[in-house]
Amino acid sequence: xxxxxxxxxxxxxxxxxxxxxxxxxxxxxxxxxxxxxxxxxxxxxxxxxxxxxxxxxxxxxxxxxxxxxxxxxxxxxxxxxxxxxxxxxxxxxxxxxxxxxxxxxxxxxxxxxxxxxxxxxxxxxxxxxxxxxxxxxxxxxxxxxxxxxxxxxxxxxxxxxxxxxxxxxxxxxxxxxxxxxxxxxxxxxxxxxxxxxxxxxxxxxxxxxxxxxxxxxxxxxxxxxxxxxxxxxxxxxxxxxxxxxxxxxxxxxxxxxxxxxxxxxxxxxxxxxxxxxxxxxxxxxxxxxxxxxxxxxxxxxxxxxxxxxxxxxxxxxxxxxxxxxxxxxxxxxxxxxxxxxxxxxxxxxxxxxxxxxxxxxxxxxxxxxxxxxxxxxxxxxxxxxxxxxxxxxxxxxxxxxxxxxxxxxxxxxxxxxx
Ligand SMILES: [Zn+2]
Ligand SMILES: [Zn+2]
Numbered sequence: 001x002x003x004x005x006x007x008x009x010x011x012x013x014x015x016x017x018x019x020x021x022x023x024x025x026x027x028x029x030x031x032x033x034x035x036x037x038x039x040x041x042x043x044x045x046x047x048x049x050x051x052x053x054x055x056x057x058x059x060x061x062x063x064x065x066x067x068x069x070x071x072x073x074x075x076x077x078x079x080x081x082x083x084x085x086x087x088x089x090x091x092x093x094x095x096x097x098x099x100x101x102x103x104x105x106x107x108x109x110x111x112x113x114x115x116x117x118x119x120x121x122x123x124x125x126x127x128x129x130x131x132x133x134x135x136x137x138x139x140x141x142x143x144x145x146x147x148x149x150x151x152x153x154x155x156x157x158x159x160x161x162x163x164x165x166x167x168x169x170x171x172x173x174x175x176x177x178x179x180x181x182x183x184x185x186x187x188x189x190x191x192x193x194x195x196x197x198x199x200x201x202x203x204x205x206x207x208x209x210x211x212x213x214x215x216x217x218x219x220x221x222x223x224x225x226x227x228x229x230x231x232x233x234x235x236x237x238x239x240x241x242x243x244x245x246x247x248x249x250x251x252x253x254x255x256x257x258x259x260x261x262x263x264x265x266x267x268x269x270x271x272x273x274x275x276x277x278x279x280x281x282x283x284x285x286x287x288x289x290x291x292x293x294x295x296x297x298x299x300x301x302x303x304x305x306x307x308x309x310x311x312x313x314x315x316x317x318x319x320x321x322x323x324x325x326x327x328x329x330x331x332x333x334x335x336x337x338x339x340x341x342x343x344x345x346x347x348x349x350x351x352x353x354x355x356x357x358x359x360x361x362x363x364x365x366x367x368x369x370x371x372x373x374x375x376x377x378x379x380x381x382x383x384x385x386x387x388x389x390x391x392x393x394x395x396x397x398x399x400x401x402x403x404x405x406x407x408x409x410x411x412x413x414x415x416x417x418x
Contacts, residue, residue: 003135004330004412007128008405018124018404019396021045023093025116029082029109031099032147033156035060038080038119042144045123049130051142054165058156060146063166066130071138072414075169075356076125076407077347078118079148085110088390112392114177114365119144121175121403128408129415136415141166143350151196151310154346158353171319172351172358173410175403178341179384180364181371182398185327185406186338187361189320191273193313194243196344197282199268200305201226201289204298210258220253222296223264227251229288230268237284244281245271245342271342273312310344316357323359326413330405338362343387359410363402365394 021041030038039060046053051064060080086108087095097109111117126142143162147153180186203226205219227248238244250267254260268285272278289302327335338361351358364371366384374383385391 002329002412003416004326004409006135007132007408007412010128010131011124011401011404014124014127015400018120019400021123022116022120022396022400025119026093026111027095027097029095029097029111029116030080031084031101031109032081032150032153033059034099035080035146039144042119042123046126046142049127051126051130057162057165058146058153058158058160061153061157061160062144063162064126064142065166066126066140068133068139069137071136072170073139073141073167074411074414075141075143075166075172075350076122076411077143077145077172077174077350078122079115079145079153080119081115081147081149081153082109082111083113083149083388084108085112085388085390087112089393091393110390112389113149113387114392114394115148117177117365117394117399117403118175120400121407124400124404125407125411129411136412138415139167140411140415141169145350148346151308151344151346154349155353158349162350163354169351169354169356171414172354172356173323173407174347174358174360175406176345176360176362177365177394177399177403178362179366179380179386180362181368182364182366182395182402183334183368184336185331185334185361185363185402186336187315187320187324187327187359188338188340189315189317191312191314191340192338192360193341193343193345194271194273195275195278195312196269196271196308196310197278197306198308199270199285200307201266201268202303203264203266203289203293204300204302205261205263205296206299207262208260210260213260216260217297217299218260219262219264220260222292222298223251223253223266225295226266226289226292229292230285233281233284233288237280238277242277243273243340244277245269246281246285271344273340275312310346311348311352313345313348313360315359319357319359323361323410323413326409327406330409361406363406365399367395
């Protein structure tokens, strides 16, 4: 029996309290940077467990520190925010919450990305460590982050003075519940999640009557040429097999059939696994847009507004070796190699800001039989609701057990190292 197993023998005893907390968080989701109630519940719990708690880091972010003798300093992170989505899961504990978003609009809110599960699992691991101090030594930092969904919460904590409030971590750990069976934990060394940028591009034309196009410069035709060319970047400029995504998610222009409008706005999203590719994609986009504006005789240069930057999640091979070995010891053949994901996360801003190596892994929330049947039939996309779907609904109890176990096993792989 490993030291982690000794802690996890108590999971049955602490599970009811944590499942109550999970349902409570799920019923009361909060938008990014509005996680006041959630942070308050976490603060109360960490204080009860004997952690030294620091609140208000980067808005609603907080940390609990538990010092337990000599040994490594290990940081574990959970994100707390929910999404502006109307829940359609049909669960007895479904959210009916309404909140006011940053632009003053009322919106339904839902934990459609499972961050309520992340908070619950990290608190469970925090309790198991607090209850079994003789089984390990070192320092644990349990970090609860705001606003992951905006890609800015992790950076807000770093810029909000995180480093001054905590001992410097030797390693950082994070996890996410995703579309896998609930008995499965997946990790990989190297790039695991992509870097991302959103770009708002404004193209300027000259408005005129729709019957007299020769008096104007048509920004819809200009925008159309831009969209066609942008879609050739990945297929013609990146080496075949090299990962990159350029998506035009919105094309906004015009209001009436007989008016040529003044401008066109494009909203783009791009993804890459390294900064060199990210820069290459940005440069190609800007080059094409400027050249097409020139070709159209655009009266003003195009404008580029970069928003929602997410860093690449590039797992340390050394941390992966250690933690994945512990996962295999605990989960057996349900500890698997993760496929690189085209999704993005801001977790790595925290270890990067603190100079620590890190591992970010995923685990599943769905019935293994349903999952494997759908995978065999090629119907996964229609059977398993993805993160951010209004029907996203991890199966509560086994998902909690796997997530709480994975976090405990990973923490203990460092805290019992001496
Ligand atoms: Zn999300
Ligand atoms: Zn998420």
